Amino acid sequence: MSGMGKWIWLPVACAGLFVAGFMSPDLKTGHVSAKPLANLTKRFSKEEPATFEPRELFSNVFASIGKDYSGSMDQRELKYSAMEGLVGSLGDPHTMFMVPDISREFKKETSGQVDFVGIGARLQPDPQGAKIVSVFHGTPAYNAGIKSGDIILSVNSKSMNGLAIDKIISNIRGEKGTDVTITVLRVSTGQKLTFTMKRNKVLTPTADGFMLDGKQIAYVQVFGFADTTPQQFEDTLNTLDAAKPKGLIIDLRSNPGGLLEAARTMLSRYIADKVVVTMRGREGIEQEVPALSDMAKPLTYPIVVLVNEDSASASEIFAGVMRDYKLATIVGEHTYGKSSVQNLFPMPDGSSAKVTIAKYYLPSGVNMDRKVDEEGKYISGGLLPDVNVSLNLGPATVVGDLKTDNQLQKAVEVIESKL
Amino acid sequence: MAFEDNKRRNINLMAKPSALRILALVVAGGASLGGGYWLRQSSDSAAPIDWNSSVAHETLVASAGGIQDLPESDYYRRVVDILDRNYVDEHMDEQKMAIGAIRGMITSLADPLASYMTKEQFAVFLKNQSGEFEGIGVELKLNWNDEKLAKYKKDEQVDSSDLVPDLIVTAIAPGSPAEKAGIKIGDRVESVDGRWVLSARRIEQFRTNLSKIRESKLTSEEMNTRIRAQFDGFKEGMSPVKAKDLVTMGTSGKVILSWQRDKEVLKAEIARQNTTWPSVIKTDGGVQFRFFTGAEKDFEQLLSTNEPLIIDLRNSTQGNFDTLLKIVEKLAPAKRYGYFVHDDGKVQSSLESKATAKPWPALTFIVDTSTRGAAEILATAFGVDKSATKIQGGKMAGELSLIRTTLLPDKSGFAMPIGKFATQLESKDLNKPKKMAMSNSAEVQG
Numbered sequence: 001m002s003g004m005g006k007w008i009w010l011p012v013a014c015a016g017l018f019v020a021g022f023m024s025p026d027l028k029t030g031h032v033s034a035k036p037l038a039n040l041t042k043r044f045s046k047e048e049p050a051t052f053e054p055r056e057l058f059s060n061v062f063a064s065i066g067k068d069y070s071g072s073m074d075q076r077e078l079k080y081s082a083m084e085g086l087v088g089s090l091g092d093p094h095t096m097f098m099v100p101d102i103s104r105e106f107k108k109e110t111s112g113q114v115d116f117v118g119i120g121a122r123l124q125p126d127p128q129g130a131k132i133v134s135v136f137h138g139t140p141a142y143n144a145g146i147k148s149g150d151i152i153l154s155v156n157s158k159s160m161n162g163l164a165i166d167k168i169i170s171n172i173r174g175e176k177g178t179d180v181t182i183t184v185l186r187v188s189t190g191q192k193l194t195f196t197m198k199r200n201k202v203l204t205p206t207a208d209g210f211m212l213d214g215k216q217i218a219y220v221q222v223f224g225f226a227d228t229t230p231q232q233f234e235d236t237l238n239t240l241d242a243a244k245p246k247g248l249i250i251d252l253r254s255n256p257g258g259l260l261e262a263a264r265t266m267l268s269r270y271i272a273d274k275v276v277v278t279m280r281g282r283e284g285i286e287q288e289v290p291a292l293s294d295m296a297k298p299l300t301y302p303i304v305v306l307v308n309e310d311s312a313s314a315s316e317i318f319a320g321v322m323r324d325y326k327l328a329t330i331v332g333e334h335t336y337g338k339s340s341v342q343n344l345f346p347m348p349d350g351s352s353a354k355v356t357i358a359k360y361y362l363p364s365g366v367n368m369d370r371k372v373d374e375e376g377k378y379i380s381g382g383l384l385p386d387v388n389v390s391l392n393l394g395p396a397t398v399v400g401d402l403k404t405d406n407q408l409q410k411a412v413e414v415i416e417s418k419l
Numbered sequence: 420m421a422f423e424d425n426k427r428r429n430i431n432l433m434a435k436p437s438a439l440r441i442l443a444l445v446v447a448g449g450a451s452l453g454g455g456y457w458l459r460q461s462s463d464s465a466a467p468i469d470w471n472s473s474v475a476h477e478t479l480v481a482s483a484g485g486i487q488d489l490p491e492s493d494y495y496r497r498v499v500d501i502l503d504r505n506y507v508d509e510h511m512d513e514q515k516m517a518i519g520a521i522r523g524m525i526t527s528l529a530d531p532l533a534s535y536m537t538k539e540q541f542a543v544f545l546k547n548q549s550g551e552f553e554g555i556g557v558e559l560k561l562n563w564n565d566e567k568l569a570k571y572k573k574d575e576q577v578d579s580s581d582l583v584p585d586l587i588v589t590a591i592a593p594g595s596p597a598e599k600a601g602i603k604i605g606d607r608v609e610s611v612d613g614r615w616v617l618s619a620r621r622i623e624q625f626r627t628n629l630s631k632i633r634e635s636k637l638t639s640e641e642m643n644t645r646i647r648a649q650f651d652g653f654k655e656g657m658s659p660v661k662a663k664d665l666v667t668m669g670t671s672g673k674v675i676l677s678w679q680r681d682k683e684v685l686k687a688e689i690a691r692q693n694t695t696w697p698s699v700i701k702t703d704g705g706v707q708f709r710f711f712t713g714a715e716k717d718f719e720q721l722l723s724t725n726e727p728l729i730i731d732l733r734n735s736t737q738g739n740f741d742t743l744l745k746i747v748e749k750l751a752p753a754k755r756y757g758y759f760v761h762d763d764g765k766v767q768s769s770l771e772s773k774a775t776a777k778p779w780p781a782l783t784f785i786v787d788t789s790t791r792g793a794a795e796i797l798a799t800a801f802g803v804d805k806s807a808t809k810i811q812g813g814k815m816a817g818e819l820s821l822i823r824t825t826l827l828p829d830k831s832g833f834a835m836p837i838g839k840f841a842t843q844l845e846s847k848d849l850n851k852p853k854k855m856a857m858s859n860s861a862e863v864q865g
Binding site: 010017018020052054055057058059061062064065068069070071072073075077078079081082083084085086087088089090095097127128151159161162163164167171185187190191192280281282283340343345347348349353355356357358359377392 | 444452489491492494495496497498499501502505506507508509511513514515516517518519520521522523524525526527528530533572576577578579580581622625626629630633634635636642643653654759760761762763767820821823825827828835836837838839
């Protein structure tokens with residue numbers, strides 16, 4: 001029997017190879033999970049299998065629509081709508097499936113390479129069409145005389161009533177050098193005006209600023225948090241700092257957010273190494289995101305951050321972190337309430353899935369998650385401002401114009417009270 | 420003794436030359452490795468494809484039709500896999516996702532006759548098909564502007580207000596609270612419980628008001644107040660789908676309803692209750708027949724008298740199409756009565772009887788624009804033979820689609836049109852029908 005002893009390693013080796021065979025797909029991907037073990041137990045369990053695997057259920061209905069639906073439909077559109085519905089069923093407004101066109105636009109927006117051929121105006125939705133929020137200097141719109149506050153009624157004689165904002169924008173954009181005719185309603189005078197201009201390449205800055213008229217206060221507007229924003233923010237602040245302001249107003253109103261990384265870089269000017277946010281991912285795994293080192297500059301004046309309900313995500317991080325470290329006062333209306341981070345996962349055909357991979361928490365530990373009622377109306381969530389002031393929406397109101405923007409006026413008041 | 424011999428033989432095997440030993444070891448090792456791999460593959464077979472494997476990726480790229488035509492089940496697997504690996508909440512319900520996909524598909528058809536229904540909505544839908552009504556006892560229809568809907572489907576730019584449907588009364592259960600309150604077929608629901616129902620008209624009005632205010636020369640304060648009031652008032656609007664549910668679901672409480680008929684707006688507080696609508700109601704002017712679940716038996720009884728029949732098909736609900744098919748296929752004399760055809764001319768099925776039934780007694784169908792669905796198909800099919808059937812009354816609703824309903828594993832479901840009824844095929848309808856329209860509701864088990 002002693003002869004058998006030295007062969008004991010054979011069954012052990014066989015067992016080892018068996019396990020290696022079992023795990024070989026994982027060795028190829030470098031990704032190991034417990035899923036295969038779960039699948040294994042399912043295979044040998046005695047319970048009745050479900051009559052339809054979810055995937056089969058979906059495939060069956062897909063096929064039956066293709067074969068039996070009496071109207072017209074496009075297979076690819078059907079497939080995309082299915083994916084939109086599938087991802088939408090999670091009930092997370094920030095996790096979504098994006099078809100190729102929308103994926104492309106989204107990537108462009110977050111990269112900050114938002115140079116397009118158009119007229120050079122920032123728009124927001126309006127029941128009559130679109131409202132011009134700002135007109136950039138030196139652009140076709142600026143030169144033609146279009147002003148902030150104008151309501152776009154029609155483009156090239158086509159009514160913009162009831163069109164989605166991205167459809168309106170695609171009507172305005174076009175080939176460089178081509179003409180576009182825009183009819184607006186100038187609310188301050190009640191007149192309808194028509195402008196014709198040539199489309200040109202327009203580079204939209206995501207951060208811009210100037211010294212407020214008659215005040216030694218710097219005013220910086222940040223429109224998004226893109227790749228290019230930290231540099232533009234830095235450049236703007238350095239230019240304004242040279243004029244020795246007594247205070248700074250950072251305007252994040254209607255800033256829908258963007259890259260967490262951009263917000264973190266911009267915050268690093270004010271906080272060094274301190275925690276920006278704590279991310280909580282799958283299975284409760286937590287990760288602290290600190291500010292970058294060696295970028296902080298000494299704070300020499302009071303800061304106010306302006307926000308409203310359309311300030312979301314990275315905007316809320318920026319404002320919330322500044323407040324939590326007692327570096328700024330928040331003025332305006334409550335923010336949107338988006339406290340999650342998404343990643344983009346591409347599909348081979350150019351579409352992609354934007355997926356929430358983690359929730360984040362501000363240094364104070366507050367969870368800002370937005371809560372809405374069954375019809376989508378806001379109930380709670382977001383940052384609550386230190387000084388609550390609603391925008392007085394007059395006909396002549398221009399955001400960023402100290403004479404007509406009452407929220408900006410309040411911000412100035414707050415700064416002056418701290419001097 | 421033999422046993423000992425074997426032992427000795429085994430020991431002898433191990434003392435055999437190394438080549439054979441090595442071969443044995445290799446076989447044992449290979450079998451173990453392969454065995455493990457096979458077990459993994461067979462238990463993973465229902466699990467996601469490993470997308471990081473370049474072999475799988477290459478196969479897909481090389482498939483005919485190119486990347487964009489990835490088969491839908493592979494696409495589904497990939498999306499589910501991405502979520503499964505990355506979504507912040509690791510507890511996901513795949514059945515819920517598959518049903519979400521189905522909901523997305525049905526909604527994308529942008530077809531008034533195709534709708535996804537939640538569990539609650541589907542339960543009431545089935546009840547209605549059986550003649551049992553909740554709410555105030557009406558059938559409501561979401562009425563879209565067909566022309567604008569067609570443009571939207573072609574991906575043309577449409578004013579979004581044109582895509583908001585009206586909420587119209589299409590049938591009223593006899594003895595129901597709605598009937599008692601004086602509601603009539605064709606009435607349009609304007610407001611429910613003090614909140615007005617969103618409609619194209621309302622949106623236009625909002626825009627006109629806004630435009631007037633902006634074009635006026637009011638002071639900043641005044642204009643600001645008025646604009647704010649317009650926006651606030653608009654935010655109070657209720658979606659037509661929600662209004663529909665409030666009026667047709669539930670058996671308790673009351674609903675404050677206002678509805679429009681021509682230029683008149685009427686209002687009342689109406690109770691919700693269960694109302695039973697019988698399939699057969701005998702009146703002096705004829706028999707009111709409704710295509711509720713199981714009503715084919717009632718129809719058979721009506722036919723059995725052999726007397727000429729006057730059948731009143733006005734105020735009909737969409738009906739249970741199974742009932743229609745059973746009446747034709749089991750009770751009608753053998754004949755092909757027509758076809759159910761797709762918009763592109765493809766024939767879905769035929770409406771025919773192969774039964775050895777004797778001819779029906781002389782029938783008179785009383786119809787008008789409130790005759791629709793199963794009732795309209797029956798009247799149209801039998802109205803062809805003018806010697807046997809008279810059609811009395813005016814034009815019918817023009818709703819000739821055969822609707823299939825499908826129950827899903829979570830008790831939600833959807834309805835979808837699978838063919839429009841035509842008594843004859845046009846020359847473009849080249850396909851011969853492959854099958855008779857058999858049982859019409861498909862239950863997907865799960």
